[in-house]
Amino acid sequence: xxCLDISFRYKPDRPxxxxxxxxxxxxxxxxxxxxxGCGKSTLLRLVAGFLEPQQGRIITPLGTAPTDIGFQxxxxxxxxxxxxxxxxxxxxxxxxxAGSLAGLPAEQIAxxxxxxxxxxxxxxxxxxxxxxxxxxxxxxxxxxxxxxRDPVVLLLDEPTSGLDDLNARVIVRALEQFVTGNRxxxxxxxxxxxxxxxxxxxxFNRFLPLERHLEALV
Amino acid sequence: xxPSTLIVFYLWKDTWKxxxxxxxxxxxxxxxxxxxxxxxxxxLTAFQLVERSLRERLESFGLxxxxxxxxxxxxxxxxxxxxxxxxxLAILAPSGRKLRLRQLFVRxxxxxxxxxxxxxxxxxxxxxxxxxxxxxxxxxxxxxDSLPENAQLRVRISHRSVVSSVARPPQWLRSLAQGDFLLVxxxxxxxxxxxxxxxxxxxxxxxxxxxxEQIIAxxxxxxxxxxxxxxxxxxxxxxxxxxxxxxxxxxxxxxVLAGILGAAVSLVYGAIAVLEFRQNLFVGALLRSFGASAWxxxxxxxxxxxxxxxxxxxxxxxxxVLLRQTIFGTLGFPGELLAASxxxxxxxxxxxxxxxxxxxxxxxxxxxxAAGLRQPVGEILN
Numbered sequence: 373x374x375c376l377d378i379s380f381r382y383k384p385d386r387p388x389x390x391x392x393x394x395x396x397x398x399x400x401x402x403x404x405x406x407x408x409g410c411g412k413s414t415l416l417r418l419v420a421g422f423l424e425p426q427q428g429r430i431i432t433p434l435g436t437a438p439t440d441i442g443f444q445x446x447x448x449x450x451x452x453x454x455x456x457x458x459x460x461x462x463x464x465x466x467x468x469x470a471g472s473l474a475g476l477p478a479e480q481i482a483x484x485x486x487x488x489x490x491x492x493x494x495x496x497x498x499x500x501x502x503x504x505x506x507x508x509x510x511x512x513x514x515x516x517x518x519x520x521r522d523p524v525v526l527l528l529d530e531p532t533s534g535l536d537d538l539n540a541r542v543i544v545r546a547l548e549q550f551v552t553g554n555r556x557x558x559x560x561x562x563x564x565x566x567x568x569x570x571x572x573x574x575x576f577n578r579f580l581p582l583e584r585h586l587e588a589l590v
Numbered sequence: 591x592x593p594s595t596l597i598v599f600y601l602w603k604d605t606w607k608x609x610x611x612x613x614x615x616x617x618x619x620x621x622x623x624x625x626x627x628x629x630x631x632x633x634l635t636a637f638q639l640v641e642r643s644l645r646e647r648l649e650s651f652g653l654x655x656x657x658x659x660x661x662x663x664x665x666x667x668x669x670x671x672x673x674x675x676x677x678x679l680a681i682l683a684p685s686g687r688k689l690r691l692r693q694l695f696v697r698x699x700x701x702x703x704x705x706x707x708x709x710x711x712x713x714x715x716x717x718x719x720x721x722x723x724x725x726x727x728x729x730x731x732x733x734x735d736s737l738p739e740n741a742q743l744r745v746r747i748s749h750r751s752v753v754s755s756v757a758r759p760p761q762w763l764r765s766l767a768q769g770d771f772l773l774v775x776x777x778x779x780x781x782x783x784x785x786x787x788x789x790x791x792x793x794x795x796x797x798x799x800x801x802x803e804q805i806i807a808x809x810x811x812x813x814x815x816x817x818x819x820x821x822x823x824x825x826x827x828x829x830x831x832x833x834x835x836x837x838x839x840x841x842x843x844x845x846v847l848a849g850i851l852g853a854a855v856s857l858v859y860g861a862i863a864v865l866e867f868r869q870n871l872f873v874g875a876l877l878r879s880f881g882a883s884a885w886x887x888x889x890x891x892x893x894x895x896x897x898x899x900x901x902x903x904x905x906x907x908x909x910x911v912l913l914r915q916t917i918f919g920t921l922g923f924p925g926e927l928l929a930a931s932x933x934x935x936x937x938x939x940x941x942x943x944x945x946x947x948x949x950x951x952x953x954x955x956x957x958x959x960a961a962g963l964r965q966p967v968g969e970i971l972n
Contacts, residue, residue: 382969414968422879422968445881452971458873460603469596473881 373397373419373525373556378428380418389414392428397525397556401547401569404560406576412560413453415576416527419558420450433524433556446474449518449526453533456514457502463489463513464498467520474521481520488516491546508539515543519550526550526557532565540565597882601890604873608866615862616898622858623902627944630847631910632917634940637840639923644836648829654686654795655765656802658809659693660821663786678818679791679809685799687762689716692787694779698745698752698772700732707732708771709747710790711779720773723763725755730778733759734770745772748782762794765824802827844940848947855951859895860958867891867959874963875970884963892956899952903945 373396380390389411397419404412417423419430421438432443457466464485471481489495492512502510511531518526528547532540540563547569551557559566567573609616658679682688691710698707712720723731725740732743732754741756754772776783795802802825813820867874874887910917919925 417968417971420879420968422971423966441881441883444879450879452876452879456876458600458876460607461600465600469600470880472592472596 373433374431375415375419376428376431378418378425378430380414380423380425380427390418390425394428395574397558398572399551399554399556400571401551401557401559402572402574403566403570404558404574404576405562407562410576412576413529416450416529416558416560419525420444420448420527422450433554446521447524449521449523451511451514451518451526451528451531453530456517457510459502462499462501463494463505463516466502466513466517470517471520474523476522480522484520484522485516488519488546491542491549492516493542508535511535512539512542512546515546519546524555526555528557528559528561530561530563531559532561532563537565544569594886597877597886598890600877601887604870605890605894608870615866619859619862619895619898620902620905623855623899623948624906626851626854627903627906627948628910630851630944631907631941632921633847634840634844634944635910635914635938636918636921636923637836637843638938638940639918641833641836641840643923644829644833648826648833651765651824651826651829652761652794653826653830654802655762655826656793656795656805656809657765657824658791658793658821659824660789660819661786662692662789664784666786678789678812678816678821679793681808681812682791682793682805685793685805686796687719687794689719689792691716691766691773691790691792692776692783693790694782694787695785696748696779696782698747700743700745707745708767708769709779709782710766710771710773711776711783711787712773713776722760723757725757728753728755729775730754731773732756732770733763733766733773735759737770747772747779750779752778762792766790766792844943848943851944852947852951852954855895855899855948856954859899859952859955863891863895863955864958864962867962871962871970875967878963878967879971888956888960888963891959892953895952895955896949899948900945903948907941907944 375393375395375397377392377394378390379388379392381388393415404415406412414423418425419438421430421440421444424439430438432438432440432447434440434443434447436443438444438448457463458469461469467485467489468481471484476484485498489498492515494509494513494516497505497509497513502513505513515528515531518528526547531543535543544566547557547559551569557569559569660678677690679688679690689712691712694709694711696709698709700707717724717729720731723733725731727742730745730752732745734756735758737743737756739756739758743754743756745752745754752772752774754774759766793805795805799805800808806823806825806827809823810820877887878884915925
């Protein structure tokens with residue numbers, strides 16, 4: 373997964389969030405670290421094709437741009453910081469919908485769902501609606517929803533933010549199981565509990581125009 | 591299940607839940623559309639009924655019929671009680687069929703006092719033209735749409751009594767009078783003719799004759815040239831002009847109402863669609879992040895608006911069809927006209943126009959959602 377000199381800003385009159393960023397994401401886990409506002413989430417959304425860079429280009433392992441609907445449907449798994457589950461569908465139905473959109477056959481969706489629900493400790497909650505789950509359960513369900521698609525590229529934006537150690541350990545274990553072979557996993561987080569996963573760490577603080585006045589406050 | 595089926599199923603569930611949580615949203619759309627369609631349909635159907643009524647009058651009178659009336663008093667030069675008076679309109683004879691009658695200044699009364707008949711006398715040369723309605727029993731004819739055909743009817747005129755046979759009016763004679771009338775041979779009512787009469791000429795234009803406007807102009811010019819008072823002329827031309835004017839106004843109203851309907855539906859539905867789209871912005875973006883097509887989400891909004899608009903419109907039209915006698919009866923339309931219009935009230939051009947514009951409005955109302963769906967998922971899901 374190649375990022376070739378990409379630059380991005382949200383509005384023309386705003387400063388660049390990413391400027392001439394160049395990096396190749398290799399199979400394994402890449403941990404993107406950095407303080408809030410340094411552009412970690414923006415990078416993930418660019419790599420997912422949910423945003424488009426103003427300059428440069430990104431090439432996915434399929435050889436397409438990430439905005440390609442085929443890549444997004446079949447090769448991408450994304451876990452957002454918040455709101456990852458469809459509120460009116462049960463956990464199982466959320467997983468089935470995600471797997472179905474990825475073009476997986478029904479048997480594989482059932483197998484994958486059963487597996488990841490078990491690994492993430494969600495079997496008892498499979499028939500429940502997201503609103504009846506705790507924050508940790510919802511986040512685990514969101515990860516299961518991404519994993520059930522069996523994606524080549526898995527992007528996780530602050531997957532353990534606000535979760536206790538037990539939940540974080542379950543998530544780490546699931547990701548360890550998943551990231552094998554040529555799968556690429558990019559995790560944006562400043563959570564040190566995820567460092568154990570990383571094959572590579574990308575420090576994003578270097579892109580950040582640091583708010584020096586905050587240092588004076590502490 | 592196919593992914594599109596799963597998404598459609600989810601979207602339907604989402605829509606239904608939204609309707610149940612906020613019933614005011616679909617109810618407002620149904621009410622506004624239903625009310626507007628109701629008013630528009632009543633107005634356009636009223637136009638249609640008036641048009642139909644005019645057409646019936648036109649058909650009854652006859653498009654190629656001209657009735658010329660001129661008063662003949664005992665002191666006028668045309669007062670010939672016996673023999674054949676000179677025919678002022680002889681020039682019309684080669685252009686079609688012509689019947690000269692005398693409408694007397696007295697009225698006939700049947701045995702039922704309420705039936706008051708116009709009395710006209712016909713000359714012997716009119717017999718071939720009247721042959722189709724003459725009876726072997728009598729040469730007096732009571733021309734009527736309501737009395738039993740071929741019945742022998744005694745009619746009292748002044749102090750004398752005439753037995754007539756009832757006949758249905760042939761098309762070309764309908765222009766003579768709105769109600770029943772009595773035709774008797776000239777000479778039968780000698781006393782009554784002394785008072786004078788209205789020289790009444792019924793002319794039916796032949797297929798190769800000049801247009802009716804030219805014939806009317808010729809009759810006027812002839813009267814003027816011969817220094818006679820202008821005769822009273824009755825033709826289908828004023829009715830035709832009235833019908834044209836009505837048709838023009840009908841088209842104008844149809845355009846205006848269609849525009850109002852389309853604009854109202856697009857504004858009301860559009861405003862609600864934008865509000866609800868914002869409420870569901872994250873869910874929509876999440877579905878798109880799974881790979882669901884933005885077109886599918888747009889199609890859901892369009893389908894929802896179109897379904898509500900059409901449901902309301904068809905409901906309003908159905909209500910009008912159900913209550914047409916009451917609604918249009920209250921507006922003063924006669925029952926016979928409504929009964930005759932029953933069959934085509936439901937499928938007229940007006941209704942098709944209304945439905946087309948309702949759907950145009952529904953389509954336009956969903957365009958802001960299409961614009962909203964162009965926002966990148968990455969800008970929505972933070």
